[in-house]
Amino acid sequence: MRAALLNTGTELLLGDVHDAHLAFIAREILPFGLRFEERRTVGDTEAIRHALAELFPSCEILFVTGGLGPTGDDITREMVADLLALELRQSPELLASLRQRLRVRGIRWNINPRIQSPHLFLLPGPPRELQPMFRAFVAPILRSIVPASVLVERRLYKIADKGESLVEEAIGDRVLAIQGIELGYCARPGEVDVRIVGKSKAIEQADAVIRSTLGSSIFSAADETLEQVIVKLLTQRNQTLAVAESCTGGLVANRITNVPGASEVFLAGYVCYSNQAKINMLDVDAQLIEKHGAVSEQVARALAEHARECARSDDALATTGVAGPGGGSPDKPVGTVYIALAASDETIVKKLFFPTDRETFKQIATQAALELLRRKLLDSAPIHSEPTSTDVPILAWS
Amino acid sequence: MRAALLNTGTELLLGDVHDAHLAFIAREILPFGLRFEERRTVGDTEAIRHALAELFPSCEILFVTGGLGPTGDDITREMVADLLALELRQSPELLASLRQRLRVRGIRWNINPRIQSPHLFLLPGPPRELQPMFRAFVAPILRSIVPASVLVERRLYKIADKGESLVEEAIGDRVLAIQGIELGYCARPGEVDVRIVGKSKAIEQADAVIRSTLGSSIFSAADETLEQVIVKLLTQRNQTLAVAESCTGGLVANRITNVPGASEVFLAGYVCYSNQAKINMLDVDAQLIEKHGAVSEQVARALAEHARECARSDDALATTGVAGPGGGSPDKPVGTVYIALAASDETIVKKLFFPTDRETFKQIATQAALELLRRKLLDSAPIHSEPTSTDVPILAWS
Numbered sequence: 162m163r164a165a166l167l168n169t170g171t172e173l174l175l176g177d178v179h180d181a182h183l184a185f186i187a188r189e190i191l192p193f194g195l196r197f198e199e200r201r202t203v204g205d206t207e208a209i210r211h212a213l214a215e216l217f218p219s220c221e222i223l224f225v226t227g228g229l230g231p232t233g234d235d236i237t238r239e240m241v242a243d244l245l246a247l248e249l250r251q252s253p254e255l256l257a258s259l260r261q262r263l264r265v266r267g268i269r270w271n272i273n274p275r276i277q278s279p280h281l282f283l284l285p286g287p288p289r290e291l292q293p294m295f296r297a298f299v300a301p302i303l304r305s306i307v308p309a310s311v312l313v314e315r316r317l318y319k320i321a322d323k324g325e326s327l328v329e330e331a332i333g334d335r336v337l338a339i340q341g342i343e344l345g346y347c348a349r350p351g352e353v354d355v356r357i358v359g360k361s362k363a364i365e366q367a368d369a370v371i372r373s374t375l376g377s378s379i380f381s382a383a384d385e386t387l388e389q390v391i392v393k394l395l396t397q398r399n400q401t402l403a404v405a406e407s408c409t410g411g412l413v414a415n416r417i418t419n420v421p422g423a424s425e426v427f428l429a430g431y432v433c434y435s436n437q438a439k440i441n442m443l444d445v446d447a448q449l450i451e452k453h454g455a456v457s458e459q460v461a462r463a464l465a466e467h468a469r470e471c472a473r474s475d476d477a478l479a480t481t482g483v484a485g486p487g488g489g490s491p492d493k494p495v496g497t498v499y500i501a502l503a504a505s506d507e508t509i510v511k512k513l514f515f516p517t518d519r520e521t522f523k524q525i526a527t528q529a530a531l532e533l534l535r536r537k538l539l540d541s542a543p544i545h546s547e548p549t550s551t552d553v554p555i556l557a558w559s
Numbered sequence: 560m561r562a563a564l565l566n567t568g569t570e571l572l573l574g575d576v577h578d579a580h581l582a583f584i585a586r587e588i589l590p591f592g593l594r595f596e597e598r599r600t601v602g603d604t605e606a607i608r609h610a611l612a613e614l615f616p617s618c619e620i621l622f623v624t625g626g627l628g629p630t631g632d633d634i635t636r637e638m639v640a641d642l643l644a645l646e647l648r649q650s651p652e653l654l655a656s657l658r659q660r661l662r663v664r665g666i667r668w669n670i671n672p673r674i675q676s677p678h679l680f681l682l683p684g685p686p687r688e689l690q691p692m693f694r695a696f697v698a699p700i701l702r703s704i705v706p707a708s709v710l711v712e713r714r715l716y717k718i719a720d721k722g723e724s725l726v727e728e729a730i731g732d733r734v735l736a737i738q739g740i741e742l743g744y745c746a747r748p749g750e751v752d753v754r755i756v757g758k759s760k761a762i763e764q765a766d767a768v769i770r771s772t773l774g775s776s777i778f779s780a781a782d783e784t785l786e787q788v789i790v791k792l793l794t795q796r797n798q799t800l801a802v803a804e805s806c807t808g809g810l811v812a813n814r815i816t817n818v819p820g821a822s823e824v825f826l827a828g829y830v831c832y833s834n835q836a837k838i839n840m841l842d843v844d845a846q847l848i849e850k851h852g853a854v855s856e857q858v859a860r861a862l863a864e865h866a867r868e869c870a871r872s873d874d875a876l877a878t879t880g881v882a883g884p885g886g887g888s889p890d891k892p893v894g895t896v897y898i899a900l901a902a903s904d905e906t907i908v909k910k911l912f913f914p915t916d917r918e919t920f921k922q923i924a925t926q927a928a929l930e931l932l933r934r935k936l937l938d939s940a941p942i943h944s945e946p947t948s949t950d951v952p953i954l955a956w957s
Contacts, residue, residue, distance in 0.1 A: 177866025
């Protein structure tokens with residue numbers, strides 16, 4: 162069955178808001194063997210009508226998002242009803258139950274649409290409304306209308322220690338030699354995602370090639386973030402973490418604390434942005450900063466080791482660098498960063514160079530720090546018995 | 560002139576990556592009087608050909624993103640050339656200059672396309688490549704081909720202290736009474752954006768209504784983030800900031816340090832996630848935590864005041880709450896949060912309640928903390944003379 166998505170919303174076409182619906186719905190419908198052939202975005206105007214009229218004959222399932230709210234620019238509902246020659250009705254029951262909470266109108270469908278239409282789902286614009294509604298109401302309907310024959314599987318492998326070209330060089334030809342495999346790459350700051358899509362048997366073959374070639378470079382084959390993997394590895398090893406962040410300014414701590422359960426393993430974050438903060442918070446020797454500069458191997462090492470001592474953690478990460486746009490110098494240009502990891506047996510310091518914009522720099526430096534910690538954690542055996550993420554392929558159909 | 564955008568990329572339709580191009584290009588072309596009538600997204604398949612064939616007759620300017628890279632799934636270039644009956648050629652000059660850096664092919668256009676086509680811009684998929692190329696090469700061409708008559712202006716007002724419905728109640732009817740004004744709202748976690756679009760005279764009228772009604776509730780009319788406004792207000796007042804974060808886990812520090820120039824005003828962040836960290840890092844009395852709990856007015860106050868003392872900053876923000884999904888109790892359910900601000904003359908503590916998912920909770924709590932600080936900073940006079948953001952309307956055409 163052909164599926165399409167129509168996003169409505171002038172705010173999307175003006176660039177005021179990023180669409181999150183395509184990504185969410187695409188992942189939810191894949192297990193039903195459904196993939197979007199097309200997505201269109203139009204404003205809150207007559208363009209909705211034209212798009213609906215064009216999409217109706219070309220797909221069997223159509224999702225429409227947005228324009229269902231209470232404000233005056235919400236007209237999707239009216240357009241659809243008009244096109245299908247349906248009458249909009251207020252549901253007194255819904256009205257009654259919603260009256261106390263929301264100024265929202267209920268909608269009920271007439272039974273006989275007078276023109277041909279695909280299965281049509283009108284969904285609200287805010288992702289936090291759309292996502293639970295999709296799972297609670299749309300998924301059961303999909304299950305009943307799509308044939309269970311053409312199931313497709315998707316796997317995703319995430320890598321943080323090499324770039325897109327090196328990954329393709331390693332696996333590209335051998336994976337593409339497998340019949341029926343679709344292979345794609347997606348490069349993000351400090352991360353490459355490899356995606357394969359195909360039928361079960363081809364997927365298993367491709368999976369074997371990718372895993373044997375990339376090995377522990379794959380930090381997740383289960384669509385986890387690097388911080389989720391870190392929290393899991395720390396938990397399995399019963400280890401705790403502290404971080405001392407200069408140039409990443411709290412991003413490492415923020416990412417770690419986004420993971421539910423982080424409070425069991427994450428003890429403290431020192432965002433020692435100024436030199437004085439490095440001295441006050443973590444007792445870094447002022448003369449060390451004076452002699453080598455705040456962006457130096459020596460200060461990175463001191464930050465990590467002192468954070469580990471102050472927080473009494475098993476491991477500590479530290480970052481110090483020049484995020485830019487200001488602050489660069491000939492021998493330490495914008496993009497220079499030192500990443501340090503203090504563990505029980507050793508302290509590792511790496512010098513890296515990411516000359517880019519400020520936010521991307523913070524992302525890549527954070528990614529490099531987390532990857533350094535992941536490598537170190539992989540070297541020590543887990544205490545708990547759950548498998549690590551890279552041992553667990555996720556099936557789209559499960 | 561009608562403009563459209565075609566995003567190509569199977570990774571988009573599968574939900575592996577969020578599109579950032581629409582938002583970027585939409586904002587870049589508005590000053591030229593151009594707005595997207597439509598955006599389509601298709602995979603790296605024959606669908607590109609169909610979409611191009613459908614879009615060619617319906618627009619005068621077409622932007623196509625993605626599919627220009629070196630990997631095997633990059634086929635946009637070939638499809639476009641085929642459709643226009645153009646021959647792809649390698650440019651020896653480009654090849655020579657790129658050889659040392661990239662395995663990339665150069666493209667040169669034949670002069671006489673054999674079928675009608677709109678102005679067609681093929682742009683690369685990675686935002687960090689697309690955005691500078693757009694500004695350097697596409698914008699000058701747009702300037703030469705679009706008529707300078709139908710200029711439209713867009714203004715955006717950001718509010719962090721009330722919800723969408725209250726904002727509409729305050730301004731909706733009066734703004735919509737102005738002829739030729741398009742009004743839209745966008746609700747985000749802890750923020751409402753009000754957008755008006757129209758010709759210059761109508762915009763000025765609507766602007767006067769919005770500003771006089773919402774007043775200092777508007778934290779930016781210049782499309783700034785709340786953290787950018789905070790860094791600016793601190794800089795103007797020559798004040799410094801420290802933060803003590805429990806439940807927000809580094810997000811406040813991370814957002815502040817995303818702003819270039821933050822190092823001038825931001826001294827230190829204490830991510831005191833565990834109780835022990837609150838005691839060790841900020842000398843919070845263990846008995847205070849024992850008696851009132853870590854999530855309490857008393858501990859929030861202590862965190863803010865001690866952070867201010869430890870970092871020797873003018874102001875300090877603190878957050879402590881229950882982000883969830885675990886950790887709630889009957890009298891302190893998931894979503895409970897205390898926000899504290901310690902300033903030179905007083906300490907303010909607010910109890911708030913945001914029962915939602917973990918990441919949204921962190922965002923809203925961070926937003927509330929920054930808004931509390933913004934209000935306080937507005938009460939004191941700036942030392943420097945630049946106007947604050949809310950005094951500076953940004954013109955789309957400037």
